[in-house]
Amino acid sequence: MVDLIPVGQAVPAPDGTPLAARGNHQDWLLSWHPPGERPEGRAHGASGVCVAGADLVLVSHHGGHFGPPGGRPEGDETDxxxxxxxxxxxxxxxxxxxxxxxxxxxxxVAGPELGLVLVRSFWRAEVLVDPWEPRFEVPHRRIVPAAAALDEVWDYADGSVRIMARVLAEARLA
Structure with missing residues (x-):
């Protein structure tokens, strides 16, 4: 099992450099690509850094690992x-x-889905916060000062945390 660390302890991912990660009992190479350079691969959804004034809205599936919300497309949805x-x-x-x-x-690069390439878009989203009424797969929400993002957002201590550090840097939260 890979440990979780605060994103603030990671060096942001550079453009296009493959970074090793492990997920779902498989080995992956992750890379970051600027907005004008969508890489080839299957659309795997969108995630958003949710900014509500001076606050950041984070979610968690299990109450310990908080990060930006997001998910997979339905039908022919755009990002x-x-x-x-x-x-x-x-x-x-x-x-x-x-x-x-x-x-x-x-x-x-290793595992049952060898060769699968997934592409996820990341966004900075200005949002209005509605009352918390969890009805889907995410049971936990936390609203924190945006200035604390680097300490509040955690990710796996591999290439994943470097991608998330880049996301927050691009969102001007790092």
Missing amino acids: LETLCRELREEACVRVTAAGLLGFSRSEC
Whole structure:
């Protein structure tokens, strides 16, 4: 099992450099790509750094590892449509403005999905926070000062945390 660490302890991922990660009992290479350089691969959804004034909205599936909400597309949704729906479902927020930060590319290099390439978009989303009424797969929400993002957002101590450090840097939270 890989340990979790605060994103603030990680060096942000550089453009296009493969970084090793492990997930779902498989080995992956992750890389960061700027907004104008969407990499090839299967659309794997959208995630958003949710900014509500001076606060950041984070979610968790199990109450310990908090990060930005997001999810996979339904039907022929665009990345922006996926973002708005997923943020509403997972974090009970409404997107008022969103800017694309970039893309993460994940290539499975060992395991049952060998060769699979997934691409996720990351956004900075200005949001309005609605009452917390969890109805989907995310039972925990936390609202923290945006200035504390580097200490509040944790990720796995591999390439994943470097991608998240880049996301927060691009969102101007790092």
